[in-house]
Amino acid sequence: MLRMSRLTDYGIVLLAQLAASPEAVPHNARELATATHLPLPVVSKVLKGLARQGLLASHRGAKGGYSLARRPDEISVAEVIAAVEGPIALTECTIGPGHCTQEPLCAVREPWHRINQVIQRALDQFPLSELLSPAADGATSSSGRLDRGL
Amino acid sequence: MLRMSRLTDYGIVLLAQLAASPEAVPHNARELATATHLPLPVVSKVLKGLARQGLLASHRGAKGGYSLARRPDEISVAEVIAAVEGPIALTECTIGPGHCTQEPLCAVREPWHRINQVIQRALDQFPLSELLSPAADGATSSSGRLDRGL
DNA sequence: AAAAATCGGACTTTTACGGTCTGATATTTA
DNA sequence: TAAATATCAGACCGTAAAAGTCCGATTTTT
Numbered sequence: 001m002l003r004m005s006r007l008t009d010y011g012i013v014l015l016a017q018l019a020a021s022p023e024a025v026p027h028n029a030r031e032l033a034t035a036t037h038l039p040l041p042v043v044s045k046v047l048k049g050l051a052r053q054g055l056l057a058s059h060r061g062a063k064g065g066y067s068l069a070r071r072p073d074e075i076s077v078a079e080v081i082a083a084v085e086g087p088i089a090l091t092e093c094t095i096g097p098g099h100c101t102q103e104p105l106c107a108v109r110e111p112w113h114r115i116n117q118v119i120q121r122a123l124d125q126f127p128l129s130e131l132l133s134p135a136a137d138g139a140t141s142s143s144g145r146l147d148r149g150l
Numbered sequence: 151m152l153r154m155s156r157l158t159d160y161g162i163v164l165l166a167q168l169a170a171s172p173e174a175v176p177h178n179a180r181e182l183a184t185a186t187h188l189p190l191p192v193v194s195k196v197l198k199g200l201a202r203q204g205l206l207a208s209h210r211g212a213k214g215g216y217s218l219a220r221r222p223d224e225i226s227v228a229e230v231i232a233a234v235e236g237p238i239a240l241t242e243c244t245i246g247p248g249h250c251t252q253e254p255l256c257a258v259r260e261p262w263h264r265i266n267q268v269i270q271r272a273l274d275q276f277p278l279s280e281l282l283s284p285a286a287d288g289a290t291s292s293s294g295r296l297d298r299g300l
Numbered sequence: 301a302a303a304a305a306t307c308g309g310a311c312t313t314t315t316a317c318g319g320t321c322t323g324a325t326a327t328t329t330a
Numbered sequence: 331t332a333a334a335t336a337t338c339a340g341a342c343c344g345t346a347a348a349a350g351t352c353c354g355a356t357t358t359t360t
Contacts, residue, residue: 002154002231004240016258028336037255041320061327062335077265081152090154105187108166111281115227122268131261178305191351211358212304
């Protein structure tokens with residue numbers, strides 16, 4: 001299935017939500033949870049991770065929350081994936097030496113590395129800004145816009 | 151980690167092994183297991199799956215075994231992945247409607263679909279035959295093909 | 301008839317994912 | 331200063347999927 005962790009998907013959704021909101025005002029986990037219809041504890045966990053990896057700036061205390069650390073066009077999908085679930089590596093040996101017991105005998109290690117690079121490159125060039133759905137256009141810029149219309 | 155199932159890796163290794171040997175004669179599971187240093191039951195399981203998906207031709211009985219169903223340059227990495235672990239789908243909603251409860255509200259479903267296509271296309275154009283040749287210009291040719299059609 | 305294979309599937313074990321919870325710390329507000 | 335509201339760090343657990351094993355049936359060759 002070549003699947004990506006669901007947490008990563010949540011991460012993308014949350015970042016997209018933040019990117020869609022015009023102001024630089026931090027949004028807290030509760031807000032984002034209701035806006036995205038995701039359970040609060042999960043949202044909290046994901047945001048924590050993204051903040052630690054430097055994709056989000058966190059502001060503690062009352063009136064605190066999270067805001068994008070960079071502009072949406074300067075954050076790539078590859079970065080988000082790597083932030084949530086570690087480096088992009090289709091096989092274990094792609095991470096680095098010593099992860100696979102068959103390393104010395106393996107014939108396809110180097111080719112896998114090439115394939116991995118292809119994907120890495122594709123995701124590197126996919127900025128967060130391009131994730132904003134064309135259906136939701138920016139005309140509704142009056143209020144917080146944290147409500148995605150039901 | 152964006153990781154791929156280990157079984158899929160085995161599948162690639164096994165197919166590469168078959169592609170490397172002068173064709174015609176079928177190779178049985180035991181042979182391939184010793185050649186690739188993988189446990190026999192696993193090899194057997196993977197080969198079965200690949201045969202069922204039409205990537206391998208199976209020959210039962212004594213002197214039987216498996217052989218490639220097509221030429222190595224006519225089998226793509228994408229096909230192998232799909233054969234072992236189902237369709238390439240980064241998120242559940244990529245498989246088809248009805249897999250994700252948040253479908254109607256989700257803002258990033260369509261963008262994910264685009265990303266998925268990028269990867270799909272890249273893997274589609276990566277033939278098994280390119281897994282054998284020791285690189286050289288593989289990376290450049292791959293990046294040359296890497297065209298995100300948006 | 302015997303040997304050597306695949307075939308189909310059930311089965312067990314293990315890992316890791318998705319999700320929850322709690323206590324500590326920082327910041328604002330009254 | 332005290333209370334309220336956040337993030338922060340991490341442990342914790344249940345389930346599901348992955349990884350691997352095994353067996354009986356079937357097919358083919360010798």
